[in-house]
Amino acid sequence: MKARSRLGDSPIDLTYRRRLIVEAFVGPARGNSTEAARRAGYRQPHMAGPRLMANDGIRAAISGRTAAALDSDEILARLAEIATGDMRHFLRFDDRGRVSLDLERAKREDRLRLVKRFKLTTRTTTTREGETVETRVELELLDKLDALDKLARYHGLYRERRESSMGLALLLADDDPEVDLSAGEARIPAA
Structure with a gap:
């Protein structure tokens, strides 16, 4: 069925x-x-x-x-988590300066949802001294700027900026009769 x-x-x-x-x-x-x-x-x-x-x-x-x-509050909370999310405290450094990522801890702390892409590459090379295994980890997080942009739009930050610049244009127009407010922006003619 x-x-x-x-x-x-x-x-x-x-x-x-x-x-x-x-x-x-x-x-x-x-x-x-x-x-x-x-x-x-x-x-x-x-x-x-x-x-x-x-x-x-x-x-x-x-x-x-x-x-x-998802209700709107949860969506905003997730966007804020993406905008402020960080994986640095899941990095581990050993005595030789090698870096590893503690994915188990990230999973326990529910931070894996910040990961957009994860790639693990292992390369084995044979030299005269023996085999060398090199492991490379690539981690890409969700886009912080995109999340910040969506939060700014939700909170009307872009609209407020536009309104305040128009308010300035209106003040200029009151002071100077030469100011042209056509097309929604202030154009001051050259002298």
């Missing part, structure tokens, strides 16, 4: 397993597509998760569930 969700006026059918991935994605997997696919029972979740997230029906179902699950 298929459940029906709605996107606009056209119904979208989701199979049982796809409904499971939607529920896992918005629930215990906390937005991690691979973990959601693992919880939904896919054999290769690292491949199935990202592939399924590109499916329009699944994305629509997730949007519907997310919109219902």
Whole structure:
């Protein structure tokens, strides 16, 4: 039996397993597509998760569930967390100056939701002295400036700036009859 969700006026059918991935994605997997696919029972979740997230029906179902699950205060709190989030206190330095990232601690403290992309690369080279294994970790966090921009727009900071610059233009216009306020900005003609 298929459940029906709605996107606009056209119904979208989701199979049982796809409904499971939607529920896992918005629930215990906390937005991690691979973990959601693992919880939904896919054999290769690292491949199935990202592939399924590109499916329009699944994305629509997730949007519907997310919109219902998050209220405006929680959305603002998450944006503030992204804007101020930091992973520095999860870095560990050993005696040789090597750096490692404590992902277990980040998970315990619920900071993994700040991670946009994580890549682990291991390279093994053979030299005369023996094998050398080099591991490289790349970590990209969600965009802080984007989160700050959204918070600024929500709080009306851009509108206030525009209004205050228009107020200055109106003051200039009162003092000088030569000021042209057409098109919403002050243009002072050259003398």
